[in-house]
Each structure stands twice: as structure tokens, then as C-alpha cells.
Amino acid sequence: MKTLLIGEYREGKLLDSTYELFGFAAQMGADTAMLLVGSDTQLPAYGGTLYLADASACGEYSPDLHKQLILEAVQKENPDYIVFVHSSYGWDLAPRVAASLKVAQVSEVVALVDGGFEVGCCNAKMRRSVKPATSRGVVTIQAGAFPVLQPGGTPMVQKIAAAGGGSLEFVGYEAAEQKDVDLGKAEIIVSAGRGIGKKDNVPVILALAKALGGELGASRPVVDAGWVEHSHQVGTTGQTVSPKLYVACGISGAIQHLAGMKKSDFIIAINKDKDAPIGEIADVLVVADVMQFVPALTAKVSK
Amino acid sequence: MKLLVCIKQVPDLESRFKPDAAGVWYNETDLAFRMNEYDEYAVEQAVQLREKLGEGTELTVLSIGPDRVVEAIKKALAMGCDNAVHVQDTAVSAKDPWQIASIIAAYARDKGFDLIFTGMQSQDRGSAQVGVTVAEQLGLACTTTIVGFDYADGTVTAKRELEGGIKGVVKLKTPALVTCQLGLNVPRYPTLPNIMKAKRKEITLIPVAELPTAELLATTTSFHPPAKKGGGIVLEGDVGELVDKVIAILKDKTAVLR
Numbered sequence A: 001m002k003t004l005l006i007g008e009y010r011e012g013k014l015l016d017s018t019y020e021l022f023g024f025a026a027q028m029g030a031d032t033a034m035l036l037v038g039s040d041t042q043l044p045a046y047g048g049t050l051y052l053a054d055a056s057a058c059g060e061y062s063p064d065l066h067k068q069l070i071l072e073a074v075q076k077e078n079p080d081y082i083v084f085v086h087s088s089y090g091w092d093l094a095p096r097v098a099a100s101l102k103v104a105q106v107s108e109v110v111a112l113v114d115g116g117f118e119v120g121c122c123n124a125k126m127r128r129s130v131k132p133a134t135s136r137g138v139v140t141i142q143a144g145a146f147p148v149l150q151p152g153g154t155p156m157v158q159k160i161a162a163a164g165g166g167s168l169e170f171v172g173y174e175a176a177e178q179k180d181v182d183l184g185k186a187e188i189i190v191s192a193g194r195g196i197g198k199k200d201n202v203p204v205i206l207a208l209a210k211a212l213g214g215e216l217g218a219s220r221p222v223v224d225a226g227w228v229e230h231s232h233q234v235g236t237t238g239q240t241v242s243p244k245l246y247v248a249c250g251i252s253g254a255i256q257h258l259a260g261m262k263k264s265d266f267i268i269a270i271n272k273d274k275d276a277p278i279g280e281i282a283d284v285l286v287v288a289d290v291m292q293f294v295p296a297l298t299a300k301v302s303k
Numbered sequence B: 001m002k003l004l005v006c007i008k009q010v011p012d013l014e015s016r017f018k019p020d021a022a023g024v025w026y027n028e029t030d031l032a033f034r035m036n037e038y039d040e041y042a043v044e045q046a047v048q049l050r051e052k053l054g055e056g057t058e059l060t061v062l063s064i065g066p067d068r069v070v071e072a073i074k075k076a077l078a079m080g081c082d083n084a085v086h087v088q089d090t091a092v093s094a095k096d097p098w099q100i101a102s103i104i105a106a107y108a109r110d111k112g113f114d115l116i117f118t119g120m121q122s123q124d125r126g127s128a129q130v131g132v133t134v135a136e137q138l139g140l141a142c143t144t145t146i147v148g149f150d151y152a153d154g155t156v157t158a159k160r161e162l163e164g165g166i167k168g169v170v171k172l173k174t175p176a177l178v179t180c181q182l183g184l185n186v187p188r189y190p191t192l193p194n195i196m197k198a199k200r201k202e203i204t205l206i207p208v209a210e211l212p213t214a215e216l217l218a219t220t221t222s223f224h225p226p227a228k229k230g231g232g233i234v235l236e237g238d239v240g241e242l243v244d245k246v247i248a249i250l251k252d253k254t255a256v257l258r
Helices: A018-028 A063-077 A090-101 A199-211 A220-224 A255-261 A290-302 B037-053 B067-079 B097-108 B130-138 B192-198 B239-253
Strands: A002-006 A031-038 A049-054 A081-085 A104-113 A116-121 A126-132 A137-141 A156-159 A168-174 A188-192 A215-218 A245-249 A266-271 A284-287 B002-007 B009-011 B033-035 B058-065 B083-088 B115-119 B141-152 B155-161 B167-173 B176-180 B203-207 B218-224 B233-236
Touching: A002 A018, A002 A063, A018 A031, A018 A081, A018 A104, A018 A137, A031 A063, A049 A063, A063 A090, A081 A090, A090 A104, A090 A137, A090 B097, A090 B130, A090 B141, A104 A126, A104 B097, A104 B218, A168 B141, A188 A199, A199 A215, A199 A245, A199 A290, A215 A220, A266 A290, A266 B239, A284 B239, A290 B239, B002 B037, B002 B067, B002 B130, B009 B067, B033 B037, B033 B067, B037 B058, B037 B067, B037 B115, B037 B141, B037 B176, B058 B067, B058 B097, B067 B083, B067 B192, B067 B203, B083 B097, B097 B130, B115 B130, B130 B141, B130 B176, B141 B167, B155 B176, B233 B239
Parallel strands: A002 A031, A002 A081, A031 A049, A049 A156, A081 A137, A104 A137, A188 A215, A188 A245, A245 A266, A266 A284, A284 B233, B002 B058, B002 B115, B058 B083, B083 B203, B115 B176, B141 B176
Antiparallel strands: A104 A116, A116 A126, A126 B218, A168 B167, B009 B033, B141 B155, B155 B167
16 A cells, blocks of 8 residues: 655645644555655655655645646556645645546545545534545545654655646735734633624623633634634634633534644533534533523622 | 536534435435535625626526525525526435536536636535536636635636635636635625515526436445544533532632632
8 A cells, every 4th residue: 555645835844734644644554655845955754755846946835736746746656545634735736636637535534444534524523434436546634633753764855846837826925813812822711602692692701701810712603703803713724722721612613623722621612512523522511502501600600 | 707606505514413324424304404604605705796797797506406405596596696507416415526526517618607616615525625626627727715805807816714824815817716715705694675586586407317427436335423532521401500510620620710
């Protein structure tokens, strides 16, 4: 079994998530080769074959060129699986490669099962087992699902290059918004999710945060709806936090949220849905209506 | 200019899911269906562009599935799409993303769409493959996970959402396809007059058998709940008692309350 692992590089840096690909390959018991559109000053700690293209020439986000490069490496390596991280880079590029090769793609793999892959579905409440029906496959792995593994060593670099303009032009990066709250330093965070029902209920969650001496956090839907500022967002596209106490109010527990708070020391979740995925990582799941339970808890804490 | 937006109907994600008879997807009994949330943003963006461009622009909404998907199609029409295509397929849930994309591509291939909008993924299957695969099959420029959109003179300027709150700005020339992320805009609620107006809009029915079929590339062998990791305590019952229990746990397990 052989895997071609596609590393990630952004704003001049090799991304740490690249090492999760080695964790996946190790669980597969597979041989590896890696492809990276990056720089020879940022080589992964890996002793195998590395197909390296120069990001300053090919672009960090130039899917047409990156696809060409991957197809070239596939021809040389003849891998059974081409593996990406399920990230804004991986989920964008993987289907292009799979379509060009006309092979199965299995998205956001969380575990290996007999002869196939386990993936989440229905907002992470359920799982599917999926098997490629093609001899080769493209896989994206869920960030954080497989262990970080640094094989060590210095790669045997094979330089590759792609030419042409591609069908889109990358203009540049836009920095994250300034944070008026640094949730990363907070010891206690009380977060509001969609389950609070409406914007008018945000003060109820804020009151509990104040009573506990903590900060207000929020899940993505609450921020998208404009109920809470983006600077309070916890998760993959917001802040990653690890407070002593995290209270999740009406948050179902989408993977993007869990990735941002699962390292909290102690997690209390309040949700009316007993099967909500937040229950998988919570130390305590309180099955209740958030808007009944939270004010009652605040009143008792304030005493 | 011709615009297409592709939508899926999905169950309310707060439902309890049970496997179907074959054990490979959910049993639809007792589930309430609605438009996939990501697709609402796609429809809204397409409608905003339709409104901006005005006369001479036509916006079509497409959905694949059994008769129930007409509800989602009607919502998209009430939001402002001009007309609709319902690809009738009672076996849609057995198809993999490659097959779904092939159906959309087969329909769209000779229609000359300048711009296609899709959600970045569905809430139930969540593969994030269909939009990009349609673009690949049709040879369109494509970008994904957009949280910002602008169009002028044949060029789309889109902001992609990257990890950590960073965004990537890209420009692509039409014909193109974009997949829409949550938060791209604020999807409108259809008004009553627009719901009434939508009833007169045309829905073209296409039995899926009339479109070429692609072979299945990935097989689902099981649909099941995740293995319980255990460890956590589940508390249920009277709110007053729950509060007392949580206070006791906070005192016992954390240094937060003394």
C-alpha cells in the first residue's frame, strides 16, 4: 500500500497539520511519498521522497497548477491513495484531483474501518463507513482526527514545476480581524450557540459569564447571524481556547467548534438534544432548555 | 447572463436519525426537510446578483430528488429565482457525489450558464465535493468556501475563508462556479407576495433517467451512530435540581466555585 501525502504551506510556512498526514499513513500501515508546494527553506522533518514545487513560482493557492503537479507525482509514484487534510486547501483541491483521475473521493475521514473509512455525517451526529469502488482513491482526513507524527530525517527532494496561468488569479491574503477579546487567555468561557434562540437572549449567557468571572464566547452560527461579534468566535475560523472551565450553551458541537475548545480542562454543555455531538466531549451534559437552565444557574452562582 | 444555483433538501439536523432498511443512510420517516443551510447563502448571493444585473439575466434553481424537494425549490423561487428545474430521482440518496455532480453537469453542459452557485457542502452528507466536481466536469473556473462575493464585467472577485480567520482574495473569469460558506450574506425570508408570485413560476421536470448516468465510485457500507466515548455525565430532570447538581460539580471538580 502506498500513499501520496499532500502537505500544506501558507504565507511562507509549512503548516503543522501536514504531520497528521503521516499519522494517517502510519495507521494505514502504508508507504509514503509527499508532495508540497512550498519552499526548500521549510522542508518537513521526513526522510522519504518529497516532490517539491516552489510556491513563489506556482502560487500558494493556484488549484489548476497544484492539480497538474499532483497528477505528475501520481504518475511517478502510482499511489493507492492521495491524501489531503480536510481544510480550505484540501477540500478545494481533492475533488479536482479525484475528478481528473476519475476515482472515488472519501471526505473528512475520522477513522479507519475494515477495508474502508469512517466519516462523519448529519452534523457529526452519525457516521458512515465508505469504501472506494475504484482501485485508487482520494482521501481527505479530518483535522485533529489522526495523531501528529514527525517521521524525522531530511527528505529526498525531487523538484517539480508547473507552467501556465491557471483559471484564477490569487490576489492576496486578508488578515484576521483584530481581536478585542483574547479568549486564549481566559480561564472561564461561557459560549452561546444557536440553541439560545435569538439575539435578545445573548445577555442571559453574558450574565452567566459575568457571574462566573469569565468571558463570553460564541459558536459560528451565532456570529454569522450577527448576534455576537466575530472576536468572540470559538472554533477553526475563530479562536482556539483551553480554559479551566468551558460552558457551552445551546451549542450542538460542529467539528469546527469542537476543534477550537476540546482542550478545555472541564466542559459543561447545556443542550436540549441528548444526542448532540457536544455530548461526546463534555464532562457534563445537562439536558435542558438553555433559556430555563442558564438564568437559574446564574441566580444560584450569584448568591 | 445566465445564472444557475444548485440546492439540496436536507433533514432538520436536530432530528434523531435511524438507519434505513439497508443500513446505509437515514430512514426518512418522521423527518422534516428543509433547504440545506449552505445553499440558502448560495441562493441569496445568486438572487442579489440577479437583482443587480436586472433585465436580461435569468436565474435558474436546480434540485435533484423525490417530490419532497419541490418545497425547497419553491422557497428558492420565492427568494427570487426566475425558474426551476426538478430532476426527479427517488434514489438520490444512494448516489455518490460523483454521480450527483454528473447529473448536474449533464443538465448544465449545453445551457451556457455564466455562473453557477452551490453551497460548499450539504449538512447531511457533508462531502464538499459536488460543486467542485461539477466545475471540473464542465471545465469551469472554480473557487470554494466563499464569504465575500462581487461581480463586474465578467470577473468574479471572491473571498475564501481560510483557517484562523484569514481570508484569501481571488479573481476568476466567467464561466465559473463558486461554493458558498455560511455567513456570506444574510439569506432573506420570502415575503408573502413573493411566495404567491413564485407559484406562477415554471418548474421544469426532468426524470433522472433522461440524463446520462455515471457509475458509482464510492460505496457506503454502513450508517450508524458514533461509538460513545463515555466518561461524561448526562444530567436530566427538573431544572432546580439540575442547577444544584451542576453547582455541586463545579465546587467538586473545578476551582471556579468555592
